[in-house]
Amino acid sequence: MIAHIRGRIEDLNEDSVVIDVGGVGYRVLVPGRIIDSIGEIGDEVKLLTHLQVKEDEMVLYGFLNHDELEIFQALIAISGVGARIALSVLSTLRPDELRSAIFEGDLEKLTSVKGLGKKTASRIVLELGEKLVRRVTLPEGFNDAIEGLVALGYSRNDAEKAVKRVLDERGTNVGVEDIIKDGLKHLTSKTR
Template identity: 45%
Template sequence: MISFVKGILEYMTEEWIIVDVNGIGYKIGIPSSAVSKLPSIGKEVKIFTHLQVKEDEMALYGFLSQDELNMFERLISVSGIGPKGALGILSTLSPADLCMAVITEDIKTLSSAPGIGKKTAQRMILELKDKINTLEAIGMGGEPVLELQQNGTAEEAIVALAALGYSRVEAAKAVNDVFKEDMSVEDIIKAALKKLALF
């Protein structure tokens, strides 16, 4: 119903902002990660929004990009995740990292978001995997990822790196950066570890 709000940023906290649109102040819930990217008070801002309507209240949730809004709407479609939970997840993980975590079934990364335990992370993977693809993650600024499940050598290297304590997202990105068809698992792991050491 309200696709975006464009106006003057009047007030902000870690959890919400007020945008003045022609003399009407819209209170909009935001992920805390957006605060540092917002313009200063008194400047114009454009926020992509989702209107949540319940019997007893209406609430606007806003994002600086369409990708974040799209991911928010997918997250609230997962049973057990409401708007505040989805904001918490997007405060911790970017849309690209979230996509990668779902694609690679990285429960550890998903569980790093506040209020997300192992069971909820597993449910997120189950319910979102068919709605997210690798090309979309690339489009969101994520690193391109090999069709890892189809490449046994790459997958073995990722599993080994995960066993060393790296998340599957970190491991998949590093393997993708260094992978060449003729490399052995050991070569991939060594090259990926060098890459990870640079971060």
């Protein structure tokens, strides 16, 4: 497998870049959102890659960081989500926006991606919910608050959602006790 590619940018398009490596030009499909960040023609670039081999072609996909690459690979592992849709997702949503949409079950945001219907968006939420959301790094104290809510009998998923809401509302400068108190308010209002 080709883990990364480094070379000089020879051509830029809205969804691909041609990289010259030792006189050979490699066309690498990339999320359209990152084209402006890659550089300009003549610049040196390094992209992490995923090589997809089919019966009649080999396609190289490129990403600026491991986060994008891992999300792409997680998406294409889902039945009904091909590389084209996965690339479209990463062209539309940054990794943190995607995690947030999955975490919140925000099908509207997910279906704003070209080519992604409600059924497939639901499958993404279901299959990637645990895998991607667990990677969200919470400030110190927030994990303690999640554990506290779980100890009070709430599911980990509900506790994480409640703590995430507190994080969104109050920021990171709040104590564990206040996080739990506000988290409980969200959880009890949800059950009414």
